[in-house]
Amino acid sequence: xxxxxxxxxxxxxxxxxxxxxxxxxxxxxxxxxxxxxxxxxxxxxxxxxxxxxxxxxxxxxxxxxxxxxxxxxxxxxxxxxxxxxxxxxxxxxxxxxxxxxxxxxxxxxxxxxxxxxxxxxxxxxxxxxxxxxxxxxxxxxxxxxxxxxxxxxxxxxxxxxxxxxxxxxxxxxxxxxxxxxxxxxxxxxxxxxxxxxxxxxxxxxxxxxxxxxxxxxxxxxxxxxxxxxxxxxxxxxxxxxxxxxxxxxxxxxxxxxxxxxxxxxxxxxxxxxxxxxxxxxxxxxxxxxxxxxxxx
Amino acid sequence: xxxxxxxxxxxxxxxxxxxxxxxxxxxxxxxxxxxxxxxxxxxxxxxxxxxxxxxxxxxxxxxxxxxxxxxxxxxxxxxxxxxxxxxxxxxxxxxxxxxxxxxxxxxxxxxxxxxxxxxxxxxxxxxxxxxxxxxxxxxxxxxxxxxxxxxxxxxxxxxxxxxxxxxxxxxxxxxxxxxxxxxxxxxxxxxxxxxxxxxxxxxxxxxxxxxxxxxxxxxxxxxxxxxxxxxxxxxxxxxxxxxxxxxxxxxxxxxxxxxxxxxxxxxxx
Amino acid sequence: xxxxxxxxxxxxxxxxxxxxxxxxxxxxxxxxxxxxxxxxxxxxxxxxxxxxxxxxxxxxxxxxxxxxxxxxxxxxxxxxxxxxxxxxxxxxxxxxxxxxxxxxxxxxxxxxxxxxxxxxxxxxxxxxxxxxxxxxxxxxxxxxxxxxxxxxxxxxxxxxxxxxxxxxxxxxxxxxxxxxxxxxxxxxxxxxxxxxxxxxxxxxxxxxxxxxxxxxxxxxxxxxxxxxxxxxxxxxxxxxxxxxxxxxxxxxxxxxxxxxxxxxxxxxxxxxxxxxxxxxxxxxxxxxxxxxxxxxxxxxxxxxx
Numbered sequence: 001x002x003x004x005x006x007x008x009x010x011x012x013x014x015x016x017x018x019x020x021x022x023x024x025x026x027x028x029x030x031x032x033x034x035x036x037x038x039x040x041x042x043x044x045x046x047x048x049x050x051x052x053x054x055x056x057x058x059x060x061x062x063x064x065x066x067x068x069x070x071x072x073x074x075x076x077x078x079x080x081x082x083x084x085x086x087x088x089x090x091x092x093x094x095x096x097x098x099x100x101x102x103x104x105x106x107x108x109x110x111x112x113x114x115x116x117x118x119x120x121x122x123x124x125x126x127x128x129x130x131x132x133x134x135x136x137x138x139x140x141x142x143x144x145x146x147x148x149x150x151x152x153x154x155x156x157x158x159x160x161x162x163x164x165x166x167x168x169x170x171x172x173x174x175x176x177x178x179x180x181x182x183x184x185x186x187x188x189x190x191x192x193x194x195x196x197x198x199x200x201x202x203x204x205x206x207x208x209x210x211x212x213x214x215x216x217x218x219x220x221x222x223x224x225x226x227x228x229x230x231x232x233x234x235x236x237x238x239x240x241x242x243x244x245x246x247x248x249x250x251x252x253x254x255x256x257x258x259x260x261x262x263x264x265x266x267x268x269x270x271x272x273x274x275x276x277x278x279x280x281x282x283x284x285x286x287x288x289x290x291x292x293x294x295x296x
Numbered sequence: 297x298x299x300x301x302x303x304x305x306x307x308x309x310x311x312x313x314x315x316x317x318x319x320x321x322x323x324x325x326x327x328x329x330x331x332x333x334x335x336x337x338x339x340x341x342x343x344x345x346x347x348x349x350x351x352x353x354x355x356x357x358x359x360x361x362x363x364x365x366x367x368x369x370x371x372x373x374x375x376x377x378x379x380x381x382x383x384x385x386x387x388x389x390x391x392x393x394x395x396x397x398x399x400x401x402x403x404x405x406x407x408x409x410x411x412x413x414x415x416x417x418x419x420x421x422x423x424x425x426x427x428x429x430x431x432x433x434x435x436x437x438x439x440x441x442x443x444x445x446x447x448x449x450x451x452x453x454x455x456x457x458x459x460x461x462x463x464x465x466x467x468x469x470x471x472x473x474x475x476x477x478x479x480x481x482x483x484x485x486x487x488x489x490x491x492x493x494x495x496x497x498x499x500x501x502x503x504x505x506x507x508x509x510x511x512x513x514x515x516x517x518x519x520x521x522x523x524x525x526x527x528x529x530x531x532x533x534x535x536x537x538x539x540x541x542x543x544x545x546x547x548x549x550x551x552x553x554x555x556x557x558x559x560x561x562x563x564x565x
Numbered sequence: 566x567x568x569x570x571x572x573x574x575x576x577x578x579x580x581x582x583x584x585x586x587x588x589x590x591x592x593x594x595x596x597x598x599x600x601x602x603x604x605x606x607x608x609x610x611x612x613x614x615x616x617x618x619x620x621x622x623x624x625x626x627x628x629x630x631x632x633x634x635x636x637x638x639x640x641x642x643x644x645x646x647x648x649x650x651x652x653x654x655x656x657x658x659x660x661x662x663x664x665x666x667x668x669x670x671x672x673x674x675x676x677x678x679x680x681x682x683x684x685x686x687x688x689x690x691x692x693x694x695x696x697x698x699x700x701x702x703x704x705x706x707x708x709x710x711x712x713x714x715x716x717x718x719x720x721x722x723x724x725x726x727x728x729x730x731x732x733x734x735x736x737x738x739x740x741x742x743x744x745x746x747x748x749x750x751x752x753x754x755x756x757x758x759x760x761x762x763x764x765x766x767x768x769x770x771x772x773x774x775x776x777x778x779x780x781x782x783x784x785x786x787x788x789x790x791x792x793x794x795x796x797x798x799x800x801x802x803x804x805x806x807x808x809x810x811x812x813x814x815x816x817x818x819x820x821x822x823x824x825x826x827x828x829x830x831x832x833x834x835x836x837x838x839x840x841x842x843x844x845x846x847x848x849x850x851x852x853x854x855x856x857x858x859x860x861x862x863x864x865x866x867x868x869x870x
Contacts, residue, residue, distance in 0.1 A: 017671030025771025111796025175586025203699025
């Protein structure tokens with residue numbers, strides 16, 4: 001074939017392929033939303049789920065998902081900040097640092113089901129936490145840490161070295177310089193990473209099945225004492241999340257409206273994840289502009 | 297022109313009599329190594345108090361390396377041996393509290409590097425960290441240091457504006473104000489005007505002349521006119537050695553060494 | 566006594582801040598490394614117990630097909646033939662990556678070589694959204710769309726390796742695409758300029774220059790895609806049919822390491838053979854993930870030379 005026709009053919013193929021990928025995404029989103037949104041109602045979002053009869057909602061699962069996310073961020077943010085600071089600011093250039101980086105890479109590529117099983121073994125069984133929010137949050141923290149750490153490290157590294165010198169030359173400790181000069185400048189990047197990570201955490205199920213558990217215990221939304229077993233804030237109760245709920249219904253659900261409930265739940269899940277994605281970009285841009293713009 | 301032909305060990309270094317001249321800082325046999333690379337050799341210089349001393353020389357002559365060693369900004373970057381005497385202490389020893397030392401020996405960098413905070417916070421940030429929290433006192437410090445840096449009149453109505461909204465020259469003067477707000481003894485300046493336009497450069501120079509009343513200033517500069525305009529003493533650096541150190545007027549009118557002569561008359565560099 | 570002189574010689578607030586700060590950051594990093602180490606230790610000790618404590622044979626585990634850990638074989642050893650799951654995992658992974666790679670390459674080429682600013686932004690969002698969709702949602706769609714589709718067009722029950730591979734195809738697509746895009750972007754633009762200036766067509770330039778130069782990066786992208794596919798649990802589990810039998814084709818119900826794990830752990834008792842055998846599967850997953858990492862490192866090292 002002559003090169004010109006070949007060129008045309010190849011370029012067309014590339015364009016068709018790209019078009020197909022866009023169509024696949026459009027189909028997925030369209031399907032999930034079109035199928036699921038009609039099932040979303042105020043009632044659906046605010047009533048408890050049913051196991052045997054139709055008409056169950058997702059109130060507990062929705063709350064559990066957000067609460068678990070908050071607990072996970074509370075655990076993983078400080079650790080990943082510390083670890084990111086170590087890698088960006090203190091890590092010496094030697095084999096030990098290489099090993100540490102390798103360990104983080106390995107953690108990030110571990111199948112989430114393995115992370116979940118480890119959480120189950122160590123926290124649910126060994127430490128006798130039982131299926132609980134806190135065990136789930138710890139498992140999700142392990143799952144979230146490598147991503148967040150790398151994000152913090154990269155955001156810190158993108159801040160000009162001149163800023164570090166400015167702080168040090170004023171007699172500040174390196175730690176204070178990092179904490180009060182470098183981190184504020186790195187905030188847009190860090191926030192974007194945290195929110196994107198939050199989206200990932202929100203949709204994760206494999207790591208939770210055997211840590212946070214597969215049952216949504218009854219909670220009383222008027223009881224805000226975290227040490228009471230019926231309180232929403234209690235972190236030692238088992239807590240099924242939205243993602244786990246979808247899995248559970250589809251693998252062993254016996255309620256008559258299983259398909260509708262999982263479609264509705266999927267749509268809610270996707271909408272929340274989309275919101276996280278959008279707000280990550282929006283927040284990142286906005287904070288960046290706010291920090292670098294001329295007028296405050 | 298072959299720059300390697302000068303005898304780097306044939307030097308002419310000004311010596312003060314400590315009985316008659318008040319010395320702010322003295323270095324003895326200072327050597328700087330980047331890894332295995334010996335970047336600076338045998339620096340033994342005395343700096344007189346309340347004077348401006350210029351360090352001149354071509355790029356790579358080691359003048360910035362030397363300057364940055366004086367307040368230990370090279371810690372973790374390069375290995376520095378030898379002594380740096382300040383108030384009877386060798387500040388190049390591990391027992392020294394570097395943070396406190398840097399509060400006494402401040403630094404202004406080549407590229408303006410204000411924090412991305414407001415103009416006011418740029419100055420008060422380190423002062424607060426240092427324990428001064430009283431608002432009235434802080435306001436006073438902001439005003440006096442901005443005045444000393446000749447920036448007050450330009451920014452006094454916009455103290456809450458981001459420092460990044462200032463022009464390059466203003467930013468650099470803000471950095472000077474930020475440094476003097478810590479009330480140091482000595483101010484090290486690493487080519488503070490090299491990134492600025494001529495008008496801003498003149499302003500910075502005027503600021504320096506003003507500051508000299510209260511501070512000892514050591515400045516690295518590429519600009520020989522600048523050195524001759526502002527400084528009392530000048531040291532000429534070449535290939536990691538100090539070749540000649542003397543009163544500025546002598547360096548520029550009666551250089552003792554051929555390398556110095558060639559450099560100040562523009563034959564290389 | 567000069568007060569400044571004293572200050573310079575004594576420890577100050579900054580010294581303490583620095584010590585505490587460094588301690589905190591070291592503690593955080595040590596914690597992460599400890600987590601990684603203990604994951605390996607725990608899973609290994611559990612996974613190896615099948616062979617040390619329950620006397621299953623490693624050869625049976627890797628090469629036989631009878632998976633029924635609670636029953637004893639003729640030789641008095643538990644039946645732990647994990648080959649069906651291992652084959653299932655490799656089957657879906659390899660197929661998914663074979664499907665996804667041409668799509669990923671095409672999209673990445675379009676994004677880096679042909680698209681304008683808006684096109685790039687749009688496709689960037691497309692890949693980000695594909696990554697963002699949770700795996701249970703992929704599983705749900707798989708169950709409702711892919712399984713019926715396979716049943717109608719290929720026959721069988723619809724559950725099986727093919728359906729798993731279709732679902733994983735979409736899941737690994739964004740991973741491979743975005744990493745390929747990174748490596749294509751890293752090719753210096755003067756390579757392409759030189760090739761075009763010599764009269765090569767755009768496609769010749771892409772094929773012979775750009776793709777060649779980016780090859781190590783593309784291989785890395787594919788390996789990362791495989792790692793993701795191999796470790797994915799729920800989406801696959803929902804569409805593969807979960808029969809621990811040796812797959813006889815792409816259309817019969819099968820299982821993967823992850824699917825058996827998710828189904829089984831809750832139904833076995835800690836410390837029993839049945840449970841330990843599952844941990845052996847987890848150990849295989851862990852070792853594979855380590856292997857993928859090493860391959861990526863190896864490609865990186867080769868690519869540099």
